[in-house]
Amino acid sequence: MNTFGTLFRLTTFGESHGPALGGVVDGMPAGIEVDTDYVQQQLDRRRPGQSRLTTARAEADRVEFLSGIFEGRTTGCPIGFIIRNTNAHSSDYEEMRLAYRPSHADFTYQRKYGIRDYRGGGRSSARETACRVVAGALAQLALRQVGIRVAAYVSQVGDIRLDGTYKDYNLADAELNEVRCPEAATAARMADLILKVKGEGDTVGGIVSCVATGCPVGLGEPIFGKLQASLAAAMMSINAAKGFDYGAGFEGLTQRGSEQNDLFVPDGQGGITTQTNRSGGIQGGISNGQDIYFRVAFKPVATLLREQATVGTDGQATTLRARGRHDACVLPRAVPVVEAMAAIVLLDALLLSKTTRI
Amino acid sequence: MNTFGTLFRLTTFGESHGPALGGVVDGMPAGIEVDTDYVQQQLDRRRPGQSRLTTARAEADRVEFLSGIFEGRTTGCPIGFIIRNTNAHSSDYEEMRLAYRPSHADFTYQRKYGIRDYRGGGRSSARETACRVVAGALAQLALRQVGIRVAAYVSQVGDIRLDGTYKDYNLADAELNEVRCPEAATAARMADLILKVKGEGDTVGGIVSCVATGCPVGLGEPIFGKLQASLAAAMMSINAAKGFDYGAGFEGLTQRGSEQNDLFVPDGQGGITTQTNRSGGIQGGISNGQDIYFRVAFKPVATLLREQATVGTDGQATTLRARGRHDACVLPRAVPVVEAMAAIVLLDALLLSKTTRI
Amino acid sequence: MNTFGTLFRLTTFGESHGPALGGVVDGMPAGIEVDTDYVQQQLDRRRPGQSRLTTARAEADRVEFLSGIFEGRTTGCPIGFIIRNTNAHSSDYEEMRLAYRPSHADFTYQRKYGIRDYRGGGRSSARETACRVVAGALAQLALRQVGIRVAAYVSQVGDIRLDGTYKDYNLADAELNEVRCPEAATAARMADLILKVKGEGDTVGGIVSCVATGCPVGLGEPIFGKLQASLAAAMMSINAAKGFDYGAGFEGLTQRGSEQNDLFVPDGQGGITTQTNRSGGIQGGISNGQDIYFRVAFKPVATLLREQATVGTDGQATTLRARGRHDACVLPRAVPVVEAMAAIVLLDALLLSKTTRI
């Protein structure tokens, strides 16, 4: 199940310490201009080693497109691409050959497949998400043609959280700091926490919030293809994601229906809008033209740079202390991944929405 | 997109006020004994009119199996089934023909399709979930053969919530009260709240928690088919679901990695287990043999028995007061639906897990 | 795998001697007027007992629509339907419980599933194709909106074959005789052959030819979704189909490229057409705007009303003489099934073709 999507489909491959990662984007609309600088910028936002907050692995993460683009535009044919691994230190992972990292995928992969590439987590490494960022960037280039924009930001790290909603900030400000939180003061506190935790050889989790603007009415396919279901599947497929909600979500449960309902009102231009948007832009699984917003919870990274008790592949108790280069907090680098998966879902939904009538 | 699943697949059809709802279960393993009483019991748990807490619509919800079962056992062929609608009061919905209910699917369906069956919400009605319960009951009959059990319960209504985790209760007790909360005292408070809210013509939301026990190691297909991604898609496809998390989820975000990691330990019988289970039984998208548990947040029902401002299909501001028979709180009836979708996901994952090696 | 199609999807269920057959049509475009008489007429063309050439089983084959249609038009929601079995004589099949009919599916179903509904072939009965005819009729109603028409006819029975191509006949004439061959004299000879073979307790095969007119350029999704690949899958999924070819097909293999190529010429109206159409309307897997035509070979029916040697479920040699009511030649009744599957493929391709550009 290394393919995601119905009409706009991403298939990925590659391990953390193999020769390359890569993917195939199928169903890309034809005739879209491909701004390769933009794609690389998105990759750079996810790249390891981009700041003191992230892992020191120095990967350039250069994408090489192999097909599907002709004279600068998409042809409607599949877009194959690869990203070479250039800075893999496999020797750092020798001990993971012999023991299972707690709360990591080593044990389950070994049991499911009877074999695993233990180097850097192999296929289970979050390096795989680089391919999602490439596909997401292509999706965003297409979505822009119809005015849809996706923006994510860090809204919580550990117990430090933004007080406001996405409307209270200039989301572009998130790119001004290394945490990717749009409020400078909170971002600074979050950065301090991450550095503190990192210094302790520990890790910390948090929340990425995301908003899509400019969506037309009609994205989402009831019953099982509800837009929130596709978004949830997309987000929960990201490494370390533990939770998803949209609109009023978990936090709106103390409201009554009369408090949470979004009343329809004429928009003054012959159309219909809503007074509030606690629905998060989706009603009955279909976008209603309002902003779509949701949250994704990420757990603290499982790989710790401190000793932990575990069990070896021989079934005996042992201890393990990771030596590889790891993030103490995935949140800053998860921001472009959340955006990418959101863009993939929305473009897929947009293409599907074109098939409702003949 | 009225089909869910990869190998074990449910396709549903039917509207709230049409002649019948129904579905097709494809990929059901052959040779499973079908306990039709058990299937009907599950439907009865979801049935409207089952208690003073639920809508008064008096539907028998009798399932008629049309295929795929021979001499009491499944044949591996698709199981078609229908549930006749017998107590539809379409006249109650006349005003919905002319105006859009706030936070409901009326508006989005109309715009997406250019036509809608407004009677009782048509296809967007939660009556569709009856078909899921049928398929889920069949899935549970298959899962039992390998020792997998699924149980859900109401853990929060409005601001009343259970303090403990699923391990602190006898989950079978949830069936002893009309709320389906396993602790009698909390259940009573929840019931009081629902009745109070109902009396006010208002509605209230909450959380259904669910646990699957007896799962082998190996369920879930990385990368995009992670078990939590499939569960999230399944749950978020249920009417009124607003959020999903599993394991430590949103509530574990203040923990450090060293606090949240589940250390592996020998299980004393030659196998491997974990000291804790904050992972919720899933690591790297694959079940690790521990209990799988997750939560689903449900918003307050959108249809209120009180007047709300809205817009008519003519684009003019108007007011609407629902006259149909509606739940003030979906939680008690959502319990069997959550169980059903979980069973569908787990059986699908179980079948997929058989194809990993030749 | 009881579902066919990508965007326009048919899922079927039901056995020959169960309570009902049925299906779900998903992805039907919204707003199409449903002429239920037309649908029933198509079913009547496939119905058993319609002439002296077909089985005597007297099934009315009345379709009951259960959803997806509102005030006479499709809503974009799934269309569930059932066809009750009313004339099953299960006692005729008692001997098939104990022995495997030669060249039939009894043996393979038993071994694959470990259980089978032996009555009338159960799920492997060609009665299942009634559901395809319903879906195909709905697809044709949609295709008509854009000027696409599908017509099939019998072009060969045993060694009697039409000399001309589809352009040499008025295809509507095929409905004037019980064989569904558009040339009366050939049809009469075919009918004589079928009756002669029937009298001998034997069976005979042949070819159904089919043509789709009015297709726009652009149907078909290279590489694996080539239009001819989808058509081939559709046709070869019909009971008793043994072969498929399109355009010049098997019969054009003695031509050189210079003889088979279709030269492009200006159509005199600013567009482009081809001088000939040996490509069968498809180039590179994509329709080129010319007529799409193809052939489907059907084997002689396997069930004979004469004694045949076989093996019993006990593994012992035995003999079997079918007592049920069976066709001596499926060709006349296969015509509407071929049309239906073609329409399903074409509508699916049409919907897919709308997603090529944004």
Place this chain on the structure above:
Amino acid sequence: MNTFGTLFRLTTFGESHGPALGGVVDGMPAGIEVDTDYVQQQLDRRRPGQSRLTTARAEADRVEFLSGIFEGRTTGCPIGFIIRNTNAHSSDYEEMRLAYRPSHADFTYQRKYGIRDYRGGGRSSARETACRVVAGALAQLALRQVGIRVAAYVSQVGDIRLDGTYKDYNLADAELNEVRCPEAATAARMADLILKVKGEGDTVGGIVSCVATGCPVGLGEPIFGKLQASLAAAMMSINAAKGFDYGAGFEGLTQRGSEQNDLFVPDGQGGITTQTNRSGGIQGGISNGQDIYFRVAFKPVATLLREQATVGTDGQATTLRARGRHDACVLPRAVPVVEAMAAIVLLDALLLSKTTRI
């Protein structure tokens, strides 16, 4: 639609004159030893420039595996691979930028996508089938573990055809000559014909026959997933394929049912076999344990090295004479492609067959 398969899935990308072709094989069973020499040998059988009968394009067609293989064995993770294009002469195709080759995909791609990579046919080039050969070779390595073998050969070129069936030859002999026909004398006549046609700047078609041995009972998923339907889809997706039949196929249509039926007989070892195998190893869409055999018709190559009338992209009549390097007959090189697609279908069916019972 650049993905094929349900559980064993191949996704391909790449154009004839781009930097590389490639693909992703997903669902490969874990733990299979990868004999990379074997894979390369299969590619070499498809390689251009391998004999005087084929195009002179001198591509090494070296496959580079990028993932999914660890210490020589498959890991169950997706296998990404690329094949660099090294001998593209794009200047040969300049005239194809301005005019549509008759019976080729130039016109349909241009109209469907509004843009096309005209160099060497771009995506529509049969070079794409190299990726299928890689995936097919991997599939064959897995199938061998359970004793399934696939072998194809050229049985007809133009009007020269083998008289016997696959049982009359030693199929390994097909590799002894450049035509890949197992009978030396016929092969020589076929070679002469191809060279004669080539000398005339013309092309010729023919038939590839294929047989799979060692298949267990139970491959194939009725109703729409019948084994013959999957094989037909696979074969008809190959460039230039015009027809498919299996078992007695088109040639058995003059037989009566009593002549074509395969009588079951005890196999003398407690099992069941058939006296004859006109069913081609498939009954009711499911393999019956006998040899599976089928034929694929390939048209004469459309690209001619002689002048043809056509229309330019400007809509004006013009003429075109191809200058690129092209095969006069695809049959010899189609043999490994047919084998590859058959192996892909059979492995997919084998994996699916493991999910029938719990």
